[in-house]
Amino acid sequence: MDNMATENDRLIRYREDEAVDHAAVTVDSFLDQSSASAVRVEPGDDARELIPHLERLALVEVNFPAFGDGRGYSSARLLREAGYEGELRAVGDVLVDQVAYMRRCGFDAFDPDAPLDESDLEAALDRWPEVYQPAADSRTPIWTKRHA
Amino acid sequence: MYLYDQYDQAMVDARVEEFRDQARRRLEGKLSEDQFKPLRLMNGLYLQLHAYMLRVAIPYGTLNSRQMHALADIADKYDRGYGHFTTRQNIQYNWIKLEEAADLLADLAKDEMHAIQTSGNCIRNISSDHFAGAAADELVDPRPYAELLRQWSSFHPEFSYLPRKFKIAVIASDTDRAAMRLHDIGIQVVEQDGELGAAFYVGGGMGRTPMIAPCIKDFVPLDRLVTYSEAILRVYNRFGRRDNKYKARIKILVHEMGKDSFTQAVDEEFARMLDEGIEPPFAELERIRTFFEDPLFETGASEDIDRSDPDFALWVDRNTVAHKASGYVSAVISLKPVGGIPGDATSEQMRLMADLAKDYSFDELRVMHTQNIVLPHVRKADLHALWTALDEAGLGSPNLDTIEDIIACPGLDYCSLANARSIPVAQKISERFAANGKTEALGQLKLKISGCINACGHHHAGHIGILGVDKKGVENYQLLLGGSEAEDVSLAKITGPGFDEAGIVNAVETAADVYLREREDGERFLDTYRRIGMAPFKEALYG
Incomplete structure (x- = not known):
């Protein structure tokens, strides 16, 4: 129970719905069984394999074992492009200086190994007045605004 | 040139x-060095042997005089009164304090400059033809496409933690002045059935495994340029190797997958992305193009040049290049004085170049990947006044593309990666050839020196290349022959055992002498090497 409480303290969600309360399974075991609704994508996994099964997924965790390994950004974005609307949670070595880009790639929850400083997080998410390019969020790129 | 809007x-x-906030958190100990490192690198800040080095982006190498003045002021305020122009058309400062870096970046921003993504495992500053908008042989000015890609790649949320750095060059001429096929992506703007489009070359690079990029798509319509680039980057981000940093560049992925499989993966990703609204409105490309329209060239400008001063005539012959407007040339300011440090300029020299650009070149300067500066649009009638001012400031060396016009990385004098010094070797070679008088006879001979296997000095692409290595604690220099970064791109080959510092200078002269003996009419060094092969050179060097 103590572990659970600690985890909930660290969990940051930008969603209204209830968090899934059971553990995520690996991509391989998810593809083998029909009951799981939460899956964890590792950097080497092909997130596209989940696309035929998106309707039964409520939580996709994307693991960042090291913050410098950026494969998870593509995993997140291609799932959003495929129409996934459930929770997309970045877990692992998730640092405050990466969360703004993660939000742009479609992540709407964070479960970092080390807690994020609240004011640093707020500053990071408020940092960018505009964006240059479209991504998985709804922000309008500068080049569209220029010609609106 | 391009100007910022709000x-x-x-x-x-x-x-x-x-960055100011990140530096504060680092100095307060809230960020570890491991956590801070990629953040500072993406702002151009390296930790070198003696101090921090800061690399400023000069998008597609284009500057106005106000910006060049700002770079001079920064050299005085934050460094030791000079800067170093690099092989990717940027400038770097060698003696920066972390505590002052954010103020330096704020000063840059006042004049529409930055150091964003000049380092780190992200899409780097985009380079282009240094004669863009001036060259007599270009199809169109390539810089609007480079600018569009600059915007797309800036702060890209998906591609800021790539397996490794990622470099893009854009050209629009069959003459390649940007080493396009030695980039992760090389783009050539081409015309097909009256339509403009882009040919994509992917997977070139130098470093420890040099490769020439194959063409993976000979025509991408201009209104798909960004989407196709995004598809390439996604395939690379997902499948590029991350187990070994020396195998992490896209060239290894293209090589291991094979060009055809790689192209197929990109095409599949591209097909999926077409409906994602990634492409900018075409009006944005048209808006950007308006910034690169021709300046108001004087019609009927005189074609005459008074060649009565032989020193001036030599400089005109060596350092000026044909222009698309009659009565104009592009004039190259050599940063390669005999015995000097290739690419270095003092703040006073920067200010003079800025003022001359304002007086004689429509307020525009370009940084060349060969570490020189171009005034792109100079009236022939103004050349003598320009040369006189340059010559008085030690900027009049008449040595473009000669053996004295050496590319050299900073080497062990500054760089923490280097195995050997590059600068003293460059200095000794230029002094040797200035003294023996062979420079003129040798004609075009591109000599490039790297102080380690990472090849920042482009030694693989030198007609003559020099690679500094560490041999049991002693600096040792390997000699390479036959490389080219141009449209006749090729990778240089090692001649044999390396030399010590004095020996490599002699070896370069020996190789040059073989050329002078063996050449046929009109042949450059590179042509002779390609005709006769390595054997006569080996015989002379080691025989």
């Missing part, structure tokens, strides 16, 4: 404040 300015200003 959006561009807001983004650069936000970046300065982000």
Whole structure:
């Protein structure tokens, strides 16, 4: 129970719905069984394999074992492009200086190994007045605004 | 040239404040060095042997005089009164304090400059033809496409933690002045059935495994340029190797997958992305193009040049290049004085170049990947006045593309990666050939020196290349022959055992002498090497 409480303290969600309360399974075991609704994508996994099964997924965790390994950004974005609307949670070595880009790639929850400083997080998410390019969020790129 | 609007300015200003906050957290100990490192690198800040080095982006190498003045002021305020122009058309300062870096970035932002993504495992500053908009042989000015890609790649949320750095060059001429096929992506703007489009070359690079990029798509319509680039980057981000940093560049992925499989993966990703709304409105490309329209060239400008001063005539012959407008040339300011440090300029020299650009070149300067500066649009009638001013400031060396026009990385004098010094070797070679008088006879001979296997000095692409290595604690220099970064791209080959510092200078002269003995009419060094092969050179060097 103590572990659970600690985890909930660290969990940051930008969603209204209830968090899934059971553990995520690996991509391989998810593809083998029909009951799981939460899956964890590792950097080497092909997130596209989940696309035929998106309707039964409520939580996709994307693991960042090291913050410098950026494969998870593509995993997140291609799932959003495929129409996934459930929770997309970045877990692992998730640092405050990466969360703004993660939000742009479609992540709407964070479960970092080390807690994020609240004011640093707020500053990071408020940092960018505009964006240059479209991504998985709804922000309008500068080049569209220029010609609106 | 391109000018920021309120959006561009807001983004650069936000970046300065982000970095200021990150540097504060680092200095307070809230960020570890491991956590801070990629953040500072993406703001151009390296930790070198003696101090921090800061690399400023010069998008597609283009500057106005106000910006060049600002670079001079920064050299005085934050460094030791000089800067170093690099092989990717940027400038770097060698003696920066972390505590002052954010203020430096804020000063840059005031003049529409930045150091964003000049380092780190992200899409780097985009380079282009240094004669863009001036060259007699170009199809169109390539810089609008480079600018569009600059915007797309700036703060890209998906591609900021790539397996490794990622470099893009854009050209629009069959003459390649940007080493296009030695980039991760090389783009050539081409025309097909009256339509403009882009040929994509992917997977070139130098470093420890040099490769020439194959063409993976000979025509991508201009209104798909960004989407196709995004598809390439996604395939690379997902499948590029991350187990070994020496095998992490896209060239290894293209090589291991094979060109055809790689191209197929990109095409599949591209097909999926077409409906994602990634492409900018075409009006944005048209807006950018308006910044690169021709300056108001004087019609009927005189074609005559008074060649009565032989020193001036030599400089005109060596350092000026044909221009698309009659009565004009592009004039190259050599940063390669005999015995000097290739690519270095003092703040006073920067200010003079800025003022001369204002007086004689429509307020525009370019940084060349060969570490020289171009005034792109100079009236022939103004050349003598220009040369006189340059010559008085030690900037009049008549040595473009000669053996004295050496590319050299900073080497062990500055760089923490280097195995050997590059600068003293470059200095000794230029002194040797200035003294023996062979420079003129040798004609075009591109000599490039790297102080380690990472090849920042482009030694693989030198007609003559030199690679500094560490041999049991002693600096040792390997000699390479036959490389080219141009449209006749090729990779140089090692001649044999290396030399010590004095020996490599002699070896270069020996190789040059073989050329002078063996050449046929009109042949450059490279042509002779390609005709006769390595054997006569080996015989002379080691025989």
